[in-house]
Amino acid sequence: MTLTHHITRRLLLVGVGLFLAAAQIAQAAEIRVITSGAFTEAYKQLVPEFEKQTGHKVISAFGASVGNAPDAIPTRFSRGEKFDLIILSDGGLEAMIKKGNVIQGSRVDLVRSQIGAAVRKGTPKPDISTVAALKQTLLNAKSIAYSASASGTYLSTELFPKLGVAEQLKDTAKKIMSERVGAVVARGDAELGFQQVSELIYFKELDFIGTLPESVQQTIFFSAGLVEGSTEQDTAKQLIKFFQSPEVAETIRQTGLDPVAAR
Structure with missing residues (x-):
């Protein structure tokens, strides 16, 4: 192989590597998620693994499912804060659906809590x-x-x-x-x-x-819902599927919750 061919081949390989890296960056997304308290510990343990596996970045926020506290999820929506995915009590989620904040039919039950x-x-x-x-x-x-x-x-x-x-x-x-x-x-x-x-x-x-x-006892479902107007719904659905996967069920149980998909 001549020096010219060698250099050309190296340049092609470098070019392919840069293309693949650029493609991976292009596929990576950034989503904003807010979750209420019951799912918080499981969420904090699982999200870094999701980011590692997918390359996506999750920007997280936390607040109560209901109520008028400054950081409660309904309050944050009323202030105009933007999210792609919310995780909260089933009753709280249904209220958000009725208000038009969450897409009708997008509810996915993740865990049971007592x-x-x-x-x-x-x-x-x-x-x-x-x-x-x-x-x-x-x-x-x-x-x-x-x-x-x-x-x-x-x-x-x-x-x-x-x-x-x-x-x-x-x-x-x-x-x-x-x-x-x-x-x-x-x-x-x-x-x-x-x-x-x-x-x-x-x-x-x-x-x-x-x-x-x-x-x-009151057994509550904590459920995920897609936010109206979100441009990252596909990534949000990917995160929901990750939370439902059998691989993470034991982590969820260890935080005091019962995975719905695992039953």
């Missing part, structure tokens, strides 16, 4: 294993923290009245805005905290005491 309770590590663990025990624990607690999102809405508007303790808890139970209930309990600002299991169990400063009794 409500649990926790206390600060080293403090007495009250009994919530039966409805009667739960009621007595609520009445005995000096201070209770519950979420401003889906689980807290259920507790304050349905469960507390059903148990006949709503009036008694007006002075002791507090709705927590824009913060994890676990953080409030961990620093001693509340004796007892209720939230989605996946939002409590990773706090090392807490003792998880269990889930609500089955007869008064």
Whole structure:
């Protein structure tokens, strides 16, 4: 091979390499995703792997499924913030669909979540294993923290009245805005905290005491939806499929959630 042929061949190889690199860059996309609390821990563990496998970049935001807190998902949409994909409680997602924020028919259920309770590590663990025990624990607690999102809405508007303790808890139970209930309990600002299991169990400063009794439990689906007007719907669908894949199911379970696709 002559020197000229050798140089020409090297230049062609370099050109092919640059073309392939450019093609990969062209295929990579950037999507904006917002997720609510229950799916947050699983999300934070899985998104870096998705980015590694696909080359896409995910810009993440976090907020409550419902409510009017400054960082709640409905509030952020009302401010005009732009996203391609949202992940939140099924009820919250249906409300966003009705408002026209999310594409009708795009809902995909990702996980099931249940409500649990926790206390600060080293403090007495009250009994919530039966409805009667739960009621007595609520009445005995000096201070209770519950979420401003889906689980807290259920507790304050349905469960507390059903148990006949709503009036008694007006002075002791507090709705927590824009913060994890676990953080409030961990620093001693509340004796007892209720939230989605996946939002409590990773706090090392807490003792998880269990889930609500089955007869008064609320199992919530956390679901994904495509945002109206998004130009990255194909990439968003790719991320949804990744969250549904069998390969990530165990990671999701370890965060206190039940993968829907794995059942």
